[in-house]
Amino acid sequence: MMLRLGRWFGWAYTGYTFIFIMAPIVASLVFSFNADRFPSLPLQGFTTDWYGGTFTDPLVIESFQRSVMVSIPVALISTILGFCAAYCDFRFNFRGKSLFSLLMLLPPTIPAVIMGLGMLSYLSRIGLAGEIWAVLISHVVIALPFAMAMIRLRLAQMDSALEEASWNLRATPVQTLWYVVLPFCKQSLVAAFLITAAVSFDEFAVAWFVSGLNETVPVRVLVFLQGQVSPVINAIGTAVFTSSILLVAIGMAFSGMGKAKRAAADAPAQPACGTLVSNNGLSL
């Protein structure tokens, strides 16, 4: 009896947590289709006007294009550098290694405002502030630790004899990296790519500092909000949320696929990537 009560309570608590997290997003989704200009109940009827209006607005379209143009190279660079850093940490012992690892994982712990200010003052000094490059560089700094953590976790599951076995079969270290280490990490590389893309796509605070006139989607949304209360925000929010959650879900599916396909010996993939993403949150 107690056990059933406990289980019931567990479900209720989990449900409550989900409602707490999801309610604002659902509200945004619902109001994005509401005919009333103001987000109030009762609902006034169904409309897609806000979407139509939003996605013909050149400023919104440009910001979307910019976000995509930034997030894909960011994901690519972060994944490559993340792999390099993770492999360094995995394979080599060197002086100051713990400091190296600490610095690698530091950026997400820095408050976004501080990070944004720091980036702005540095990038303006080298003449990049307000350029699209500034957003790209800043986002690589922010996204890299996520990529590194995910790939490092995968490497930790690799039998260290695997590389030695490859050398023993006459593969050079470079061939071993290509034919053994990278294939072993493949799923976590894809997952890291998608999740760093999502991190960049959603990031607001730092982009707000450094983007200047090159607004990304989250920055554009804030500009909208400052001007007016408009259901257009809900429409953009819903679109951004959908695309981000898709990226994350595909990323998770890739890291989870390893779990389903391989037996116990080849341990499960990144259980931590869910937490990593929620740390950063969806910045809207």
Place this chain on the structure above:
Amino acid sequence: MSEALVEIDRVSKRFGDYTAVTETSFSIGQGEFLAIMGSSGCGKTTMLRMLAGLEEPSAGEIRLEGRSQKGLPPWGRDLPLVWQSLALFPFLSVLDNVGFGLKMRGVAKPERDRRSLAWLQKLELGEFASRNVMQLSGGQRQRVALARALVTEPKVLLLDEPLSALDAHLSVRMQALLRSLQRELGITFVYVTHSQTEAFSMADRVVIMSRGKVEQIGSPQAIYRHPANRFVAEFIGNVTILRGSVAEVGEQSVRLNTANGGMSVSRGNFAGSHGAQADFYVNADQIAIGDEPRHENHVRARFLSHKFIGNMVTLFLEVPGIDDDLKVILPERTYDCLGLQPGDSVVASWPAAAAHFFGGAA
């Protein structure tokens, strides 16, 4: 065993302050099955890793067919290893795992697949070629690892405790497979293990290592019958070590005074003189048990316990004046006929030919 294929010449290996292998020398013959045996930390795995080039000796030299291997990286050597963890590539099919070494040697895919498949079929794994290695059982994976190492037709195969993860039944079958494979291919196997059963059942020669040093090298029979020193005797565990002072050195045997009276020990090449203290050992399977002494050396003992090993029984007897238990190995039927109960008093006796000095036997 003919001429030496691998020579290990005064090799040492240090890791910081820790010395894993100390000035070790021995050679391995063409077509020989050599087992390196010892408890964990004795340096046997380090020795194997130095052969494979995964560790570089701190001093000394390893030669393969007379050529020094110094400075050759693992990928520059032709000494495939079968790993304790098997280290199969989880993202490759069984066939591609086996073909990996050929691929790295630049063998084209059709040829590679043909040769890999031939090896898989030889080891009765042909039907699993396209499977993922993770879908195989432990014994099947074991054979994949073996095929992967042998497909490049090496002169020497290194094996690092490959059977330690298998259950007893499977391990015995694999031992038979390894032995027949080695005979058939005529290549050299260097087999590292902590298991006496594995080493003694397969190897032509056994190297016993302890704390980075070789304690004894010899055929399983020689090591079993004539341990070179106290360490080997205790490690193999089939003899009891006794001590006495020399009373008389005869033609065939040496007479000693022990805590349990006078005893005769085979002389061998014993060179001690009158009054010297000497250790000697008695083979457990050459001791008779009864109410009366049946041989010239005898002690009265108290039966403590017994242990079955297959169809043989090891008896542990308490003898006044000896720290260790006196070990006696009897056929199970003989043991049954005795009808011993713990605490019973018995007479254990043995001929002079069952007792030897360490290093004394020719």
